[in-house]
Amino acid sequence: MRDGRHVAAVSDVSFDLAAGECLALVGESGCGKSVLASALLGLLPANAQTSGSAVVVGVELLGADERTLARTVRGRLVGLVPQSPAAHLTPVRTVGAQLVETVRALTGLRGPAASEAATAAAGRAAFPADHLDRYPHELSGGLAQRAATAIALVGDAPLLLADEPTTGLDRPLVDHTADELRRHADEGRALLLITHDLAAAERIADRVAVMYAGRIVELTAADAFFGDPGPRHPYARGLLNALPEREFTPIPGLPPELGDLPGGCAFAPRCDRADEACTTLPRLTDGTACHHAEEPQRVRTV
Numbered sequence: 001m002r003d004g005r006h007v008a009a010v011s012d013v014s015f016d017l018a019a020g021e022c023l024a025l026v027g028e029s030g031c032g033k034s035v036l037a038s039a040l041l042g043l044l045p046a047n048a049q050t051s052g053s054a055v056v057v058g059v060e061l062l063g064a065d066e067r068t069l070a071r072t073v074r075g076r077l078v079g080l081v082p083q084s085p086a087a088h089l090t091p092v093r094t095v096g097a098q099l100v101e102t103v104r105a106l107t108g109l110r111g112p113a114a115s116e117a118a119t120a121a122a123g124r125a126a127f128p129a130d131h132l133d134r135y136p137h138e139l140s141g142g143l144a145q146r147a148a149t150a151i152a153l154v155g156d157a158p159l160l161l162a163d164e165p166t167t168g169l170d171r172p173l174v175d176h177t178a179d180e181l182r183r184h185a186d187e188g189r190a191l192l193l194i195t196h197d198l199a200a201a202e203r204i205a206d207r208v209a210v211m212y213a214g215r216i217v218e219l220t221a222a223d224a225f226f227g228d229p230g231p232r233h234p235y236a237r238g239l240l241n242a243l244p245e246r247e248f249t250p251i252p253g254l255p256p257e258l259g260d261l262p263g264g265c266a267f268a269p270r271c272d273r274a275d276e277a278c279t280t281l282p283r284l285t286d287g288t289a290c291h292h293a294e295e296p297q298r299v300r301t302v
């Protein structure tokens with residue numbers, strides 16, 4: 001709710017995520033990616049409404065009580081690399097102290113073993129050991145990002161939500177962070193990578209979900225998405241073609257106001273394929289939600 005108005009920030013989202021898998025969630029600013037992550041962790045504002053089901057290792061997250069969320073879910077079942085790390089770090093404690101505290105809370109390690117585990121987590125996130133005695137306000141954006149990633153990695157949670165984990169990092173560090181997150185999946189856990197950075201998604205994702213105006217409009221294998229035959233939804237095609245290394249052509253127009261969505265396909269006003277059919281909401285079928293999607297890849301016979 002905003003100004004007494006109902007905003008449908010995320011609608012009809014449905015996906016599964018296996019252990020060992022990385023799903024990248026991509027889409028323009030404001031399309032509902034972070035709201036989805038917050039919903040899974042019970043971190044939405046009190047006036048937000050959620051419905052449906054989200055189960056991680058047998059635990060229902062949506063509607064879980066605060067005690068379950070605090071003791072079982074956050075950090076343990078579901079780790080979070082928050083989009084605004086500065087807001088999630090405690091301002092009055094050093095990064096090292098916060099890491100050790102997280103290690104103690106999530107792993108039970110104590111004393112030198114806890115310090116060692118904290119230093120190891122910092123290393124995984126490329127947070128420099130000689131900065132562990134710094135306070136959050138003494139960190140650059142990129143260092144705060146790395147501190148938050150280190151803290152999120154400590155719990156080895158079965159599901160890790162990484163919300164824009166590479167913001168403020170230069171390309172080598174982006175790659176390092178992406179690879180470290182991939183390792184989390186390779187060790188048998190699941191990773192939801194929320195990102196604007198399609199190169200990072202291409203580097204580590206097994207599947208890609210494209211979100212537009214609160215809905216998933218395409219959900220497909222990463223190699224088909226980035227390679228051949230490419231995305232099938234016109235918005236997803238536009239998103240890729242906007243990349244400098246591709247056609248560098250932005251999608252015309254702006255995303256719609258989520259409080260004032262059209263009845264049919266929300267992308268229709270920006271879509272060169274839109275026609276009468278698009279006044280009806282397209283459902284996600286066979287991995288895409290579009291009345292005029294590219295044909296699915298056919299099995300070639302020789």
Ligand SMILES: Nc1ncnc2c1ncn2[C@@H]1O[C@H](COP(=O)(O)OP(=O)(O)OP(=O)(O)O)[C@@H](O)[C@H]1O
Binds near residue numbers: 001027028029030034
């Ligand atoms: N408390 C709220 N009340 C009303 N609307 C909200 C609230 N919080 C978020 N929204 C709306 O939900 C939409 C989705 O926001 P969200 O932060 O999930 O986008 P995002 O996809 O993560 O974008 P970005 O890439 O910029 O992080 C936004 O358009 C925002 O206006």
Ligand code: NI
Binds near residue numbers: 034035083163
């Ligand atoms: Ni976001």
